[in-house]
Structure formats: structure tokens, C-alpha cells
Amino acid sequence: MHSDSADVQKSIRTYLMVGAALFVFTGITVAVNRLQLAIPAAITVALLIATFKGSMVASIFMHLSHEKKWIYGALILTAVFFVFLLFVPLFTTMDTIGHPNPSQTMVPGAEHAMEH
């Protein structure tokens, strides 16, 4: 992080420009929404703009563009677990509890027992 006064003075202009850009991109997000795009396209555009805005906040306001490796390490580890977390719902499609496949769960000979 900057500590030198000249560097901080220079950064102030960047902060203001990033702030203005975030305002503009918020307006663009809403304007695109008014176009009534198809749902997949609308989701893609809105999330792309949100990701761009989020990366500006993280890199400039949170100074992630020039941080120490310990912080990058912690964030990479978090990103890995975060992606895993987002895919956790997929595992529910493999969940057969409550919806058993009879051919796999029945014990041998049970079909005959049910017939009687």
C-alpha cells in the first residue's frame, strides 16, 4: 500500500475516476436490463458487468493490485473453496435419498417377495 504523500496524492485521482466508472457501469447495468434481453443473455451481461465492477473495487479501493503474497495466498485458497461451494448444489443431482432406483436398491429375491 502507498504510504508516500506524493503516491497517495496521485492515487486520489484514480479513486475518483474508479468511483465515476462504477456509477456509469451501474447505469449501464440498469439500461441493459430495460432492453428486456432473453434471460440467459441478461444474466451473462449483468454478471459480467458486476464482476468488472467488483474487480475494480478489489484492485483499486482494496489495493489488491499491489499486495503482499500472503494475502494473495489466502485469497487463492478462498477462491478454490468458493468455486467448490458454488458447485456443491450439483451434488444434489446425484442424491437418490427419497428417490431410490428400485433395481439397484432391492435385495436379491425381494421382487418375488413383493409378488406374493
Add this chain to the structure above:
Amino acid sequence: MQIPYTVEARPDTGLHNGKLGIWLFLASEVMLFGALFSAYIILRTGSVEWPHGELNIWLGMANTFILIGSSVTMVMAWASLKLKNWAKHRLYLFLTAALALVFLVNKYFEYSEHFSKGEGPWHNTFFGLYFTLTGLHGLHIIGGVIVMLYLLGPGAKMWEKNPDQFANRIEITGLYWHFVDLVWIFLFPVLYLL
């Protein structure tokens, strides 16, 4: 007992402990909100239909502008401190807290309108997710305001005794605040627009 590395950086990490601490806390916050976003994805993709136009986009957009503005004033509060401009620092920190309170007032009106129409968290899955996500985010805003008011009030005395440690506290508060803004940047399109 003196707590070590509150001002100077630890030789092994190159960071003061407060900064490493806040980043580890923010990492846990990513997982917390990540779990809720994950719940949103599974509930939305698993539903036959999803409501649209239930929320007031203009109020949501106004709150986005307010939080972005507060992020700018927060980083300016830190920069002013680095430039040893105490008066400007106080002004920017006050503006940040004030904008946060305006955000909460807007949220209060938004919540009131929904409750008056019987659209509480019990109404449907969408409103359940909406109140859970925005309620948790709102609690984070309240937490941030409490810290800022402390730093504007009794906590400000540290500036005279230990200015470097005070600047570190402002930096840490700023990191937390920008994260709260970042979460809202994703919440706004996900809940209000899509």
C-alpha cells in the same frame, strides 16, 4: 502486555497483524455469502418459474449509488489521513457513515412496503432469499457504521497517541467497507434485475 505487530510489519508476512487478520476474516465472509449465493442458484435453477419485477429497481439502483459513493468517501478518508489532513479525514469518514445510514433508511422503506403487502420471507422462495441475503448484508452495514462512529468518537483519541496504529485501523475498516460494497454490487443485479 503489549500486542506485537499492530503498527510495524511482521518480518515473515510483511504485514501488520490487523491487516492479515481482516483479510482472513473477509475470506470467511466470502464463504458465508458464497454459501447463500449457492443456495440462490440451486433454488432458482430448481424452480419451475421465478418472479420478476417484485422489487423496486430505482430504489435498488439508488442504494447502489449510495454504497459506491460511500466506498469513495471511505478510501478518501484513508488517503486524507495519509496526507495528515485530519479535518478532511473526519469529514470523509462522517460522510461514509452518513451514506451508510441513508442506505439503511432506504432499506427500511423497502422492507416496510413489502411487509405491508404481506410479502415477508414466508411469502415465497424469492422473498425468503431476498430477506436472508439483504438482511445479512444490512447487518454488515450496521456493523460498519458502529465501527465508523467509534472511530469518529472515542476511538479518534488514538490519532494523537499513536497515529500509525490509527491509520491502520482506518485502513482495516476501509477494507471491510469495500467488501460490503462489493457484495452489494453482486446482490443488486441478482435480486433486482434478473
